[in-house]
Amino acid sequence: MNIVLFDDRHYENLLPLAFTRPVAEIRVGILTITKKWEKWFGQKCSWLTRGNLQAKFPANQTDDNLFINGGLLPDRELVEIIGNLELNEILLKDGHILAARLGMLKMESLMAGLQENIKTLEFEGFISRIIYPWDIFTLNGMELEKDFQLLTQGRKSAPLCSTVGVTGKEKVFLEEGAKIEFATLNATSGPVYIGKNAEIMEGSHIRGPFALLEDSQVKMGAKIYGPTTIGPRCKIGGELNNVVVFGFSNKSHDGFIGNSVIGEWCNIGADTNSSNLKNNYADVKVWSYPHGKFISTGLQFCGLIMGDHSKCGINTMFNTGTVVGVNCNIFGDGFPRTFIPDFSWGGPQGFTVFETEKAFEVAGKVMERRGIQLTEDDKNILREIFQLTDSFRKF
Numbered sequence: 001m002n003i004v005l006f007d008d009r010h011y012e013n014l015l016p017l018a019f020t021r022p023v024a025e026i027r028v029g030i031l032t033i034t035k036k037w038e039k040w041f042g043q044k045c046s047w048l049t050r051g052n053l054q055a056k057f058p059a060n061q062t063d064d065n066l067f068i069n070g071g072l073l074p075d076r077e078l079v080e081i082i083g084n085l086e087l088n089e090i091l092l093k094d095g096h097i098l099a100a101r102l103g104m105l106k107m108e109s110l111m112a113g114l115q116e117n118i119k120t121l122e123f124e125g126f127i128s129r130i131i132y133p134w135d136i137f138t139l140n141g142m143e144l145e146k147d148f149q150l151l152t153q154g155r156k157s158a159p160l161c162s163t164v165g166v167t168g169k170e171k172v173f174l175e176e177g178a179k180i181e182f183a184t185l186n187a188t189s190g191p192v193y194i195g196k197n198a199e200i201m202e203g204s205h206i207r208g209p210f211a212l213l214e215d216s217q218v219k220m221g222a223k224i225y226g227p228t229t230i231g232p233r234c235k236i237g238g239e240l241n242n243v244v245v246f247g248f249s250n251k252s253h254d255g256f257i258g259n260s261v262i263g264e265w266c267n268i269g270a271d272t273n274s275s276n277l278k279n280n281y282a283d284v285k286v287w288s289y290p291h292g293k294f295i296s297t298g299l300q301f302c303g304l305i306m307g308d309h310s311k312c313g314i315n316t317m318f319n320t321g322t323v324v325g326v327n328c329n330i331f332g333d334g335f336p337r338t339f340i341p342d343f344s345w346g347g348p349q350g351f352t353v354f355e356t357e358k359a360f361e362v363a364g365k366v367m368e369r370r371g372i373q374l375t376e377d378d379k380n381i382l383r384e385i386f387q388l389t390d391s392f393r394k395f
Contacts, residue, residue, distance in 0.1 A: 016307030024070035029143025141227030287339035
């Protein structure tokens with residue numbers, strides 16, 4: 001079977017993070033959702049996503065396709081049931097499509113409400129699924145445990161240096177080339193996974209569950225509480241608690257970020273802090289793109305949601321439940337607003353529009369430092385985001 005991960009209508013709830021990627025390309029735990037399914041099924045997956053993303057994330061369809069909901073997080077029971085679907089069968093949970101085995105182009109018809117000769121099955125078990133941005137950090141601990149088992153089972157860790165203070169060593173795994181000197185690792189509350197050529201510098205204190213992906217760095221003296229995931233090629237310092245950083249982003253200096261999700265190609269300025277708890281201990285509300293207003297998360301702890309390519313200057317103060325869109329540049333004294341629309345430039349004293357060509361110039365320079373090119377597909381995606389979010393930029 002050919003496996004395709006599809007976006008359903010719930011992708012809008014995951015904006016701004018889903019503006020620049022299919023839902024399955026979200027990282028939660030150690031792996032992206034795409035990589036999880038690829039590990040379970042032992043084959044590559046493609047994506048059935050929205051038009052503005054499909055050029056960069058193409059769909060491969062054949063006469064026999066296993067379509068899987070891109071926000072669905074796999075486990076053994078779910079993989080077994082989905083893998084045993086027959087042609088023209090779909091798996092549902094409370095009216096939502098979890099998976100379908102269909103011929104070419106039939107998934108589009110199914111999502112449009114056209115069902116012919118389709119057998120439906122109801123999944124009775126528990127499912128874990130990403131629907132809202134805060135699901136990413138709330139489910140991160142459980143997914144870290146699952147991914148750790150998936151990646152390390154039957155394998156031997158690279159050796160730990162004798163200068164490292166470690167508790168729960170059996171739950172610590174280092175990939176080839178990982179470096180740790182004069183730091184402490186505590187894996188008693190969850191596993192610690194250090195990716196290929198990643199580095200934890202001297203004086204850092206790490207409490208699991210924690211994952212540091214390939215070529216990333218934890219700077220000297222960092223304090224990190226799990227469950228936290230740092231994606232590939234990041235630089236991280238200061239204090240973090242229950243944070244997911246997708247990759248290629250920097251928070252190199254002191255300052256606190258908690259219960260947050262940071263996209264790719266972001267930069268957090270020195271001494272930036274985000275509040276993750278309201279002074280009155282009330283549930284946190286955050287901006288919802290599809291609702292066009294602030295909605296309750298049902299959570300007492302919720303910090304910062306930051307879309308790709310956004311930056312903030314030194315001493316930035318983010319209030320509880322702040323949502324920053326794609327390609328924002330934030331600076332200045334005081335607390336900025338708790339929803340900063342995509343392509344905004346400014347801070348508490350006011351915002352102007354961050355025009356696309358200037359944004360491309362910055363993004364190109366940032367990506368070039370990592371040896372990656374800003375492509376025309378990337379630019380087309382960002383141009384469409386600029387157009388889609390125009391109504392929010394009423395400065």
